[in-house]
Ligand SMILES: O=C(NCCCOCn1ccc2cnccc21)c1cc(-c2ccc(F)cc2)cc(O)c1O
């Protein structure tokens with residue numbers, strides 16, 4: 728039976744990256760995707776923007792929707808402050824199995840909790856299951872049509888606080904037009920756009936950074 732692209736990506740990490748060295752895991756995935764096979768990791772160019780936003784927020788508690796092979800998981804987790812935690816959610820069990828091994832190869836398994844399932848099911852359970860109050864940082868990189876319903880769900884479940892930073896990948900390609908319209912027009916968000924390129928290509932893409940300002944309720 729033939730391997731899958733995530734499995735070939737994992738093998739490239741295990742072959743080329745130094746165990747425990749998150750930077751070399753990231754570099755080897757980027758090398759694989761530039762020279763062997765394209766894969767939907769955020770990539771090096773948008774990844775540098777992700778790094779700068781994560782470093783600025785310095786989150787004690789972060790949430791990622793859309794783990795895939797764990798590339799952005801490793802980029803975020805390696806920048807967390809001591810004791811910082813990242814919860815990452817993946818729908819596809821095969822992707823999750825690869826991501827667990829990539830995260831482990833990077834030596835970041837102690838600060839990452841990977842859960843398998845759908846955002847609609849999991850978001851309402853996060854407080855109870857993980858004992859979290861609210862997130863300091865949220866990274867959206869899952870089904871693009873879920874960005875809007877899920878940010879509403881995060882608000883309803885009171886998982887955002889004044890100042891929570893929500894960063895969304897692919898707001899141009901594949902695109903999340905309804906999500907963009909919402910965060911750019913809602914008084915509850917201060918939104919800004921970072922133009923870049925679709926991972927490993929010359930196509931235009933970008934990240935939207937939205938700071939939650941809280942509700943006007945008393
Ligand atoms: O589709 C993409 N990502 C999403 C994966 C499934 O996510 C499913 N998923 C993961 C947690 C989760 C939780 N609940 C529901 C679904 C949930 C995605 C796609 C492209 C892309 C761009 C151009 C192309 F020609 C082809 C593809 C690029 C990206 O950077 C992406 O992120």
Ligand SMILES: [Mg+2]
Nearest residue numbers: 769868896897
């Ligand atoms: Mg993406």
